[in-house]
Amino acid sequence: MIPNPSPVQLKFLGGAGTVTGSKILVRTERHSVLIDCGMFQGLKQLRLLNWEKLPLNYDELDAVILTHGHLDHCGALPMLVKNGYDGPIYATLPTRDVTEVILRDSARIQEEDALQANEGGYSRHHPARPQYTEEDVDRTMPLFETHDDNEWVIINEDFKFCFRKSGHILGSAMVELVCQGRKFVFSGDLGRRRPLLMEPPYLVKDADYVVLESTYGDRRHSEKSPYEELAEVVNLTYEKGGVLVIPSFAVERAQELLLLLNTLKQDKSIPPLPLYLDTPMGIDVTDLYLHHRDWHSLTDEECETMMRDVHVIRNFEHSLHVLDKKGPKIVIAGSGMVTGGRVLYYLEQLLGNSQNTILLVGFQAPGTRGNLLRSGSDELKIHGLYYKVHAEVRQIGSLSAHGDQADLLWWLEHFKKAPQQVFLNHGETQASEALRLKITDTKGWPVTIAQMGVTYDV
Ligand SMILES: [Zn+2]
Numbered sequence: 001m002i003p004n005p006s007p008v009q010l011k012f013l014g015g016a017g018t019v020t021g022s023k024i025l026v027r028t029e030r031h032s033v034l035i036d037c038g039m040f041q042g043l044k045q046l047r048l049l050n051w052e053k054l055p056l057n058y059d060e061l062d063a064v065i066l067t068h069g070h071l072d073h074c075g076a077l078p079m080l081v082k083n084g085y086d087g088p089i090y091a092t093l094p095t096r097d098v099t100e101v102i103l104r105d106s107a108r109i110q111e112e113d114a115l116q117a118n119e120g121g122y123s124r125h126h127p128a129r130p131q132y133t134e135e136d137v138d139r140t141m142p143l144f145e146t147h148d149d150n151e152w153v154i155i156n157e158d159f160k161f162c163f164r165k166s167g168h169i170l171g172s173a174m175v176e177l178v179c180q181g182r183k184f185v186f187s188g189d190l191g192r193r194r195p196l197l198m199e200p201p202y203l204v205k206d207a208d209y210v211v212l213e214s215t216y217g218d219r220r221h222s223e224k225s226p227y228e229e230l231a232e233v234v235n236l237t238y239e240k241g242g243v244l245v246i247p248s249f250a251v252e253r254a255q256e257l258l259l260l261l262n263t264l265k266q267d268k269s270i271p272p273l274p275l276y277l278d279t280p281m282g283i284d285v286t287d288l289y290l291h292h293r294d295w296h297s298l299t300d301e302e303c304e305t306m307m308r309d310v311h312v313i314r315n316f317e318h319s320l321h322v323l324d325k326k327g328p329k330i331v332i333a334g335s336g337m338v339t340g341g342r343v344l345y346y347l348e349q350l351l352g353n354s355q356n357t358i359l360l361v362g363f364q365a366p367g368t369r370g371n372l373l374r375s376g377s378d379e380l381k382i383h384g385l386y387y388k389v390h391a392e393v394r395q396i397g398s399l400s401a402h403g404d405q406a407d408l409l410w411w412l413e414h415f416k417k418a419p420q421q422v423f424l425n426h427g428e429t430q431a432s433e434a435l436r437l438k439i440t441d442t443k444g445w446p447v448t449i450a451q452m453g454v455t456y457d458v
Contacts, residue, residue, distance in 0.1 A: 007457050008179050010211070013054055014038060015426045016450040018046055019215050019365055020072040022426060025056060028180060031158045032056070033063045035175060035186045035211075039075025039106070041339060043367030050076065050131055055453075058084040063155050066091040067188025068172035069098030069251060075106055078136035086143065090153060092163055093146040094171030094292040098251055098285060103137045105250075105281045109340050120384055149173055149202075164202035167191025168401050169252040170288060170295050174202065182208040182458070189213055189426065190403045193410055196226070196256050197289075197296045201403070203414040209458055210419045211450070212412070214427030215363060216404040217435030222397035227269070229396040230260050233359050234270040238328050242355030242391075244273075247343045247370060249336035252401050253362055254282035255289055257332050259298075259306045266305065276322055278313040278342045279334035316342070323349055336362045338369035344382050351380060351387045360395040363402065366428070405435060409442065418445045421458065425450040 006029050013034075014021025021040035026033050034056075040046040058080075066074055066089055077089065077099070091099065110130035117128040147153050149163045158180065163173035168191040175186040185207040193200055204210075222229065237244040248254045254277065264270045277283060289296055290303055298306070313319055319342050322331060333343040350356040364370035369380055373393045379386045403411065412422075422445055424432040429449070436447045448456070 006180060008182065010209075010423065010456045010458060012425060012450045012452055012454065014040060014049070014452065015072070016452040017429055018042070019363065019426055019428065020046060021049060021076070022073045023054070023076070024186065024211065024425070026159075026177065026179065026184070028158045031062045031156055032060060033065060033155065033159055033177075034061060035065050035177075036067055036073040036188070037064055037076045037080050038073040039071050041072060041337065041368065042365035042371075046367070050079070053083055054080070061085055061087060062159070063087055064089045065161060065175050065177075066095055066099065067166065067175060067186065068169055069095050069102050070169065070189065070249075071102055071106055073188070074099045074102060078103060078107065078132040078140045081140045081143065082132060082136050088145045089140070089143045090145055090147060090161070092149060092171045092173050092295075094288060094295045095173070096144045096146050097288050097292070098169070098171055099144075100137070100141055101281050101284045101288070102251070103140065104134055107132055107134045107137050113340065116383065164204070165199055167195045167198045167201040169198075170285070170292060174204070176204070176207070184209045184211070186211045187213050189215070189401065190408065190411060191401060192221070192403045192407050195401070197252065197259070197298055199297055201411055203411070205414060205416050207415070208420050209423070210421075211423045211425055212408065213402070214408070214424045214432040214435045215402045216400065217408065217424065217427050217431040218433075219404050219431070220406055221400050221404040224398050226260055226396065226398040227264060229398050231264050231269045233357060233394050233396065234261070234264070234273070234330065237357040238271050238273060240355045240357075241328055242353065242357060243323070243328065243350055244330045244357045244359060245343065245346050245350055246330070246332045246359045246361060247336055247338045248279065248282065248332045248334060249362055250279050250281035250334050251285045253336060253399065254279060254332055254334075255286055255306060256399060257361070258286070258310060259302060261330065262305050262308050262310075265309070274311060274325070274329045275309060276311045276313055276329065276331045278319050278322065278331055278346075280314055281334060282332065283312050283314060319345060336370070337364050338373065347380065348382050348387060351389050351391050354390045354392065356391040358391050358393045360393065361399045363400070405438060408435060409438065412439065412443070418443065420446070422447045423450045423456070424448070
């Protein structure tokens with residue numbers, strides 16, 4: 001221990017009181033690092049924050065440490081670079097690769113949306129402009145410095161850190177950070193006890209301060225098997241002769257769905273319906289699974305099953321022809337919360353017909369179209385127009401890349417002694433509050449719900 005260690009400050013610049021925009025600034029008297037640099041999504045008041053310059057001195061930021069490649073954790077990196085950051089971005093190798101796919105897609109979507117909004121005249125901003133472009137992503141990627149898990153990395157005299165697998169998506173890692181003789185653990189997004197494609201999360205034994213995500217802090221995932229839940233929805237759509245559209249995150253969820261659906265077909269639990277994967281990003285990420293074999297738990301046979309009989313659609317022109325072919329089919333398309341991407345084009349054509357089914361399989365943040373569908377909205381605004389929702393909307397709760405309340409408590413169970421403080425972040429307020437109560441009641445540990453913009457001295 002360092003005698004009289006100087007104070008360390010934690011400041012949550014996003015991912016507090018919400019599940020998006022994750023950014024945690026850790027500061028000593030001389031240095032600072034940023035854990036994650038995510039994009040805000042969902043409610044407009046959150047999305048507007050994406051345009052604001054971060055309240056930090058870009059010259060004094062020594063490093064960014066990235067837990068994983070989801071947009072809400074990495075999506076603001078090009079903005080950071082645009083605003084002058086040129087230091088290292090530390091990540092695991094698969095996270096670097098996933099991040100590149102995600103950021104390029106995000107830049108493309110923003111450029112396309114701005115173009116369409118200007119052409120269609122439905123933007124309130126004149127002219128509408130993207131937050132960043134692929135050129136900004138080109139400037140961001142060379143800053144990446146990759147490290148294996150369990151490898152200690154010394155950043156400077158104040159900070160050293162180590163990645164530990166977190167069981168959430170390909171490459172995802174929690175961060176153990178040692179600073180001024182104190183150990184901090186940032187969970188990033190924490191996977192379930194028994195993830196479908198990953199090893200379970202690394203079990204941390206001790207830490208002085210824990211920053212724990214709380215996306216599902218107030219919920220238990222369905223006990224049902226995802227195979228059964230999925231088969232039921234596929235068979236229902238088949239009987240109606242409709243199309244099943246599954247809006248999906250490109251990373252992890254799309255691969256899980258491919259594996260589950262192809263296994264069900266193989267077992268003859270569902271009919272051999274044509275299966276389309278229409279998310280260019282999902283296709284690229286699926287390739288990454290085949291490259292980074294140390295980072296998932298699939299056998300070669302399962303990898304092969306995952307990709308069997310999948311019609312992969314790279315080209316937007318082909319997307320428009322998928323629905324020309326008659327008969328029931330399954331389409332997996334991005335984005336997962338229906339905030340953008342190809343899924344919008346399918347919904348424009350399919351929402352109005354009750355034969356079709358929209359299946360929601362992941363977290364739907366407030367303010368997203370996915371959340372509106374989930375809560376039974378009877379119309380949906382897409383590309384400036386309103387569409388009536390007559391298609392059946394279903395959701396299944398057994399697929400999640402996040403641990404539920406029981407998983408989060410199970411992970412904490414492995415600490416040999418109480419941390420000095422647990423901070424809960426990455427959750428809607430009621431979810432964080434439910435988890436705070438549960439930890440306080442069962443363990444008696446001090447728990448604080450992280451507030452956006454507040455500095456905590458530890
Ligand atoms: Zn995530």
